[in-house]
Amino acid sequence: ALEQMPLRLTINGKAQQLSIEPRVTLLDLLREQLHLTGTKKGCDHGQCGACTVHIDGQRVNSCLTLAMTTEDCNVTTIEGLADGDKLHPMQEAFIKHDGFQCGYCTPGQIMSAVACIREGHADSPEEIREYMSGNICRCGAYANIIDAIMDVKKGGAKV
Ligand code: FES
Numbered sequence: 001a002l003e004q005m006p007l008r009l010t011i012n013g014k015a016q017q018l019s020i021e022p023r024v025t026l027l028d029l030l031r032e033q034l035h036l037t038g039t040k041k042g043c044d045h046g047q048c049g050a051c052t053v054h055i056d057g058q059r060v061n062s063c064l065t066l067a068m069t070t071e072d073c074n075v076t077t078i079e080g081l082a083d084g085d086k087l088h089p090m091q092e093a094f095i096k097h098d099g100f101q102c103g104y105c106t107p108g109q110i111m112s113a114v115a116c117i118r119e120g121h122a123d124s125p126e127e128i129r130e131y132m133s134g135n136i137c138r139c140g141a142y143a144n145i146i147d148a149i150m151d152v153k154k155g156g157a158k159v
């Protein structure tokens with residue numbers, strides 16, 4: 001059997017005490033061990049943003065993050081963004097503005113979009129385009145994604 005290491009962290013508000021292989025990525029931990037498959041695996045090497053999650057409120061590519069480095073951290077995935085049955089304002093805006101087609105990039109786009117506003121990088125379409133450039137959409141839904149982010153930013157909802 002492969003060596004297992006203890007890992008304690010909080011995922012979507014729930015404390016977790018896990019046993020993991022030291023080399024497992026946060027993405028694989030989420031998807032394979034915890035069955036949180038909302039976070040997508042696109043390229044698996046930091047090029048597409050489909051795997052974006054928040055660690056202590058900051059966006060990261062979970063495919064580039066070793067799970068072991070998240071000891072005692074707060075991880076939020078797309079599954080943890082809604083408030084119970086109430087969608088997060090960014091989720092609502094993506095629906096309202098048709099910010100997706102196939103939807104594969106969408107969880108990562110939404111996690112990144114929330115961070116983009118929190119970082120103060122959503123003041124214009126140009127700025128949003130720049131700060132969302134790590135999130136690739138093969139369907140080319142960019143214009144609608146930017147509209148959704150602008151809408152949330154203008155609405156002033158707490159993200
Ligand atoms: Fe992580 Fe593409 S799957 S950046």
Ligand code: FES
Nearest residue numbers: 101103137138139
């Ligand atoms: Fe299909 Fe973005 S909606 S990849």
